[in-house]
Amino acid sequence: MPLALTVNGEVRLSNAGPMTPLLDILREEFQLTGAKPVCREGFCGACMVLRDGRPILSCLTPAGLVEGSDICTIEGLSPGGTLTPLQDALESHDAVQCGMCFPGMVITLTHALRRTHDLTDAEVRQALVGNICRCTGYERIVAAALAIAAAHGPEAARDG
Ligand code: FES
Numbered sequence: 001m002p003l004a005l006t007v008n009g010e011v012r013l014s015n016a017g018p019m020t021p022l023l024d025i026l027r028e029e030f031q032l033t034g035a036k037p038v039c040r041e042g043f044c045g046a047c048m049v050l051r052d053g054r055p056i057l058s059c060l061t062p063a064g065l066v067e068g069s070d071i072c073t074i075e076g077l078s079p080g081g082t083l084t085p086l087q088d089a090l091e092s093h094d095a096v097q098c099g100m101c102f103p104g105m106v107i108t109l110t111h112a113l114r115r116t117h118d119l120t121d122a123e124v125r126q127a128l129v130g131n132i133c134r135c136t137g138y139e140r141i142v143a144a145a146l147a148i149a150a151a152h153g154p155e156a157a158r159d160g
């Protein structure tokens, strides 16, 4: 019996076993390569996706556990390649360097902005505690998130 996974609004079937990490199915079967396999041990956050609106680590999540859930990947936030206001702000603040951490950063910040659109500096930093960036000092990421929260409110975190 294949796994039926709802990803970015579509039901997709996978013949992988239920203990297969969701990350592997997303990347290798569904060609959704936005979520990144960086540490694969739950430390870095680069593999984050939304499950029913909440960030999860797809490297540690058995796919069988998320049957019946709505999974949203970074690709699902920007259908047709239209960046969200948050993604635009990260780009315009030059917050992105190698980019490996950014799918997870965007997933985390999208969730945080949906919960509280007038995020404070401390709340942004707290939200990002599970997202490791080896390139930046985080300052531009935080500045971009605060700028977009102030400018757009809940629209900052819209799905595409
Ligand atoms: S790849 Fe999943 S937490 Fe690092």
Ligand code: FES
Pocket (backbone or CB within 6 Å): 095, 096, 097, 098, 099, 100, 101, 102, 132, 133, 134, 135, 136
């Ligand atoms: S931009 Fe390189 S790891 Fe974050």
